[in-house]
Amino acid sequence: xxxxxxxxxxxxxxxxxxxxxxxxxxxxxxxxxxxxxxxxxxxxxxxxxxxxxxxxxxxxxxxxxxxxxxxxxxxxxxxxxxxxxxxxxxxxxxxxxxxxxxxxxxxxxxxxxxxxxxxxxxxxxxxxxxxxxxxxxxxxxxxxxxxxxxxxxxxxxxxxxxxxxxxxxxxxxxxxxxxxxxxxxxxxxxxxxxxxxxxxxxxxxxxxxxxxxxxxxxxxxxxxxxxxxxxxxxxxxxxxxxxxxxxxxxxxxxxxxxxxxxxxxxxxxxxxxx
Amino acid sequence: xxxxxxxxxxxxxxxxxxxxxxxxxxxxxxxxxxxxxxxxxxxxxxxxxxxxxxxxxxxxxxxxxxxxxxxxxxxxxxxxxxxxxxxxxxxxxxxxxxxxxxxxxxxxxxxxxxxxxxxxxxxxxxxxxxxxxxxxxxxxxxxxxxxxxxxxxxxxxxxxxxxxxxxxxxxxxxxxxxxxxxxxxxxxxxxxxxxxxxxxxxxxxxxxxxxxxxxxxxxxxxxxxxxxxxxxxxxxxxxxxxxxxxxxxxxxxxxxxxxxxxxxxxxxxxxxxxxxxxxxxxxxxxxxxxxxxxxxxxxxxxxxxxxxxxxxxxxxxxxxxxxxxxxxxxxxxxxxxxxxxxxxxxx
Numbered sequence: 076x077x078x079x080x081x082x083x084x085x086x087x088x089x090x091x092x093x094x095x096x097x098x099x100x101x102x103x104x105x106x107x108x109x110x111x112x113x114x115x116x117x118x119x120x121x122x123x124x125x126x127x128x129x130x131x132x133x134x135x136x137x138x139x140x141x142x143x144x145x146x147x148x149x150x151x152x153x154x155x156x157x158x159x160x161x162x163x164x165x166x167x168x169x170x171x172x173x174x175x176x177x178x179x180x181x182x183x184x185x186x187x188x189x190x191x192x193x194x195x196x197x198x199x200x201x202x203x204x205x206x207x208x209x210x211x212x213x214x215x216x217x218x219x220x221x222x223x224x225x226x227x228x229x230x231x232x233x234x235x236x237x238x239x240x241x242x243x244x245x246x247x248x249x250x251x252x253x254x255x256x257x258x259x260x261x262x263x264x265x266x267x268x269x270x271x272x273x274x275x276x277x278x279x280x281x282x283x284x285x286x287x288x289x290x291x292x293x294x295x296x297x298x299x300x301x302x303x304x305x306x307x308x309x310x311x312x313x314x315x316x317x318x319x320x321x322x323x324x325x326x327x328x329x330x331x332x333x334x335x336x337x338x339x340x341x342x343x344x345x346x347x348x349x
Numbered sequence: 350x351x352x353x354x355x356x357x358x359x360x361x362x363x364x365x366x367x368x369x370x371x372x373x374x375x376x377x378x379x380x381x382x383x384x385x386x387x388x389x390x391x392x393x394x395x396x397x398x399x400x401x402x403x404x405x406x407x408x409x410x411x412x413x414x415x416x417x418x419x420x421x422x423x424x425x426x427x428x429x430x431x432x433x434x435x436x437x438x439x440x441x442x443x444x445x446x447x448x449x450x451x452x453x454x455x456x457x458x459x460x461x462x463x464x465x466x467x468x469x470x471x472x473x474x475x476x477x478x479x480x481x482x483x484x485x486x487x488x489x490x491x492x493x494x495x496x497x498x499x500x501x502x503x504x505x506x507x508x509x510x511x512x513x514x515x516x517x518x519x520x521x522x523x524x525x526x527x528x529x530x531x532x533x534x535x536x537x538x539x540x541x542x543x544x545x546x547x548x549x550x551x552x553x554x555x556x557x558x559x560x561x562x563x564x565x566x567x568x569x570x571x572x573x574x575x576x577x578x579x580x581x582x583x584x585x586x587x588x589x590x591x592x593x594x595x596x597x598x599x600x601x602x603x604x605x606x607x608x609x610x611x612x613x614x615x616x617x618x619x620x621x622x623x624x625x626x627x628x629x630x631x632x633x634x635x636x637x638x639x640x641x642x643x644x645x646x647x648x649x650x651x652x653x654x655x656x657x658x659x660x661x662x663x664x665x666x667x668x669x670x671x672x673x674x675x676x677x678x679x680x681x682x683x684x685x686x687x688x689x690x691x692x693x694x695x696x
Binding site: 161247248250251252254255259262263266269 | 391401402403423424425428429430432433434437438439440449450453454497499501544
């Protein structure tokens, strides 16, 4: 307790770069600076209630949910294989999963551009089989693809970490009591891995719902997500008040989804990853 | 004699070139309480896991009621296991844990409820149905693990050092409880332990193992009173093990003295191991016994004193309820039938 002062630099850092900006965002979302001084208003939240913006919000949530679901579908079996036997191959596989995470996120997403383009790698290969070039880029599928590609490790790693901690003797006990491998999975392994699944879902859903880079690069102009909307308010439109209101809405959205996840996860430990 | 229920024939097990079991031959009768006893790494747990189906033998046969079950997976075997670390399902409560095996068999809900209640009653855990297993003490978790196994009414129950994690008092209570349970249920128990006292207390038959081989199979009395070799003698209880030479039948020389004994059939002049239990060495007045020496140390052990007596350079461990103070000169007397003579083996 006497060494509290060691944490002061960090606390100061947090105050300057996290707490103050957050407060500023909230401040800008409800206060307009006019010549008369400061006026309180909910006008920006009202503006958000227009169907155009609600649609953007819903689209963001739906695309994020789809990506999360696909990540779970792909990620769970991968985690299961990683946590399984065969230690020699295991480390190589984990490495393969982690290496892309060391590379810059933007670079990885740009790489997909060249793959999906009209004259890109995939269409070129398809043309060899006489298939006409497909419109792969600037579709919602491309955005989902980008999200799944970028966020898959965040699904695999927490599930893997929970799975690998399951005591082998618990699985043997289930076999001993008459459970075949299907029953062992449904009754023991899957329920025990739920905390990891919950962390995985949270860790994929949150960046997916807030992304603006993936939707801008792979979705083109058509696919405005809430992240793009906020980005535009600050960078092109210059409407800091509306941008702040949107940010607050998004933060509330994230807090709600986190609350749901942690509630589900409460008595099952495993939230340590978050 | 009861039927043989499990038989291991020439069973060997290799782990990446190291032999965990070397040609084990063993049979277990119905309703028997058999203990596999030995130091860690002797292969006792491997033997149990082979019977449970978690390991398959590299060579040899495992027979269950005369039928080879080498390739039968664990979930099809009529044995249940109580694991060393309990291996309870932490995402289920006590009732669900115990009911697991019955639910897999798709029994009627009413029947399941009744059986689970019976099983919990048997391990004195009635009323704990809704408790989460994490909230139970070690002893209670152990009992849930036992209930979870016996509720399936297996023909054979395998127990892998189930009391290892409990404190001494609880362990003693559970030993008696388990023994009573085995008698009441009338099922075969195969019990693995490294605790010789536990083995002596509970077993009908003890199998002493060492380095993947069976050293001796017998009743607790046999094993204690007639150990086959110096290893068994040393592992089961405490012993004085001395090099000796067989002079002729019924006469052995050790500790620079000739002793009458009850063993015969050795070569004349054959080097042997002589084993004398500490409680069989009697302290008498100096000059009255076969040996004379002086007490080096005295330790109070509760029921008895443990004294080390040095005589002609040999140190004898003596257990007696009468204490001789350190430094006093005494005589030592050993009765012929308390002298165990066995062929030499390296320990």
